[in-house]
Amino acid sequence: MTQDRLNNCNSQAKKMIIKREEIEKLATLSRISIDEKTITDVSERLSSVLNLVDQLQTANTDSVQSISRPFQVSQRLRADEITESNQRDAFQVIAPATDNGLFTVPKMID
């Protein structure tokens, strides 16, 4: 079964390749720059994974409820109260760039 799926994925991978424009869009959404030289490799490997993932389409999930976490326990809520003391200094020590108690980033507005 495992081997069948792997063979199946490999044969499908040859057929389906994610388009360059889609990779570029994903890179923008993910805030990751992809080097022009590697874009074909990235596309092939992503396609191979998405072909594996496409096996899901063979499952009959009519009237199956979706679950987002095991045994569907509801997450606890707590009162909206301050529970942490201010530790700004401790956190700013490990920041890449700070100024006068603020986290600084490249200038956005002229």
Added chain:
Amino acid sequence: MHNYTIAELVKGLQSKQFSSVELTQHFLARIRQFNDQYNAVITVTEDQALQVAQLADQRLATGSAPALCGVPLLHKDIFCTKGVRTSCGSKMLDNFIPPYNATVVENFEQAGAVMLGKTNMDEFAMGSSNETSFYGPVKNPWATDCVPGGSSGGSAAAVAGRLAPGATATDTGGSIRQPAALCGISGLKPTYGRVSRWGMIAFASSLDQAGPMARTAEDCALLLNCMASFDDKDSTCVDREVPDYSASLNKPVKGLRIGIPKEYFSEGLHPGTEAAVKKALTDLEAQGVELVEISLPNSDLSVPAYYVIAPAEASANLSRFDGVKYGYRCENPKDLQDMYCRTRSEGFGEEVQRRILIGTYCLSAGYYDAYYGKAQQVRQLIEQDFVKAFADVDLIVGPTCPSPAFKFGAKGDDPVAMYLEDIYTIATNLAGLPGMSVPCGMVEGKPVGLQIIGNYFDEARMLNLAHQFQQVTDWHTQAPEGIL
């Protein structure tokens, strides 16, 4: 001293056979001697360890020391440690020194354990071979040209190589059990929610769970006693009494009904692994358990479902790494977008970037229902398979992974081949069930793992079976050549 189990070390410390300082110095010397070979430890906390060991000796002298007082351990570098670099195996966090402890780390501090350092791991726990670490691959002590498994490969190799008697680890799709199997040690992934995830750097929050690695099931029980706790700071942590996992280790296993999933013995399973697992089943049968063939019909969908859900959650979790508040920032960004993009491209390795891109794809408009929605429905089917199975059996047993440790680079070019390494372990994460791996044989001089899957919060019964198995087998006592 490095051949003692944790249970033996606790007795030795309490009876003053040796001191915690002696023990700590001994393991620090082992790390110095062997770490160049294994690359299992990223950061050694020598000064801190010796200070804690001194305090442990003072507490031991009073006769009122806590459970693991003076026992040296290693923590996977995914757990935040106050004042000690926590890299998660990534360039992104190479300079990150957390100002707080993870709850797991805090629990071990309270129990008096001595942290020796932090172990190497696949970057952000994404990998099954430890080849994705920014700090280079960990070597398997049984065959240094082979992978130790991943993502907790550093913890597994350190325990197998006797650099520490136990270590913490995490498991999102098999990251405790698969390296435990490949390195010939015992490792346990608890039920989702049993151990706090607070301060444990998130990969896929609905799947991640921390657990112990040690050489024996008895030691895993001792470590789990300390790791498992209710924690208000993790909203998915389950408020349920923690049993004494050591108390039921010696219960007879006669009459236990053990489910053997037929899908776990299909094509793709290495014949040597299959033979070792089947021999283990015979050994269990001789101890009086009843073997029952079961079916988990949706098992083959677990890897595809996982590779939607885990990357989807990862793409959201890892969006926090943007070069603003902590971690890596690229040099001379020309504007904010450039800073985000270059920070993330330079700071994350190839596999992490791939999973972020896959997750983003599966969550993007037009694809969400077909991928993420569908995967969540399949997750329900997989969970239901286990619910049905556990209506008839007490535990489920099978192989941990399809084959023994493979050579470095063997699966490097094909992410899908690597992902299938976790074919037998992923389903338990999707269902939130506990699972463990114990050594059960050798193939080509490399260890084989036996996986034991339990019902929700039934870790005690898994440990009971594993411990009883280790009373009649000696795979867990074997050691790689040249390390004793």
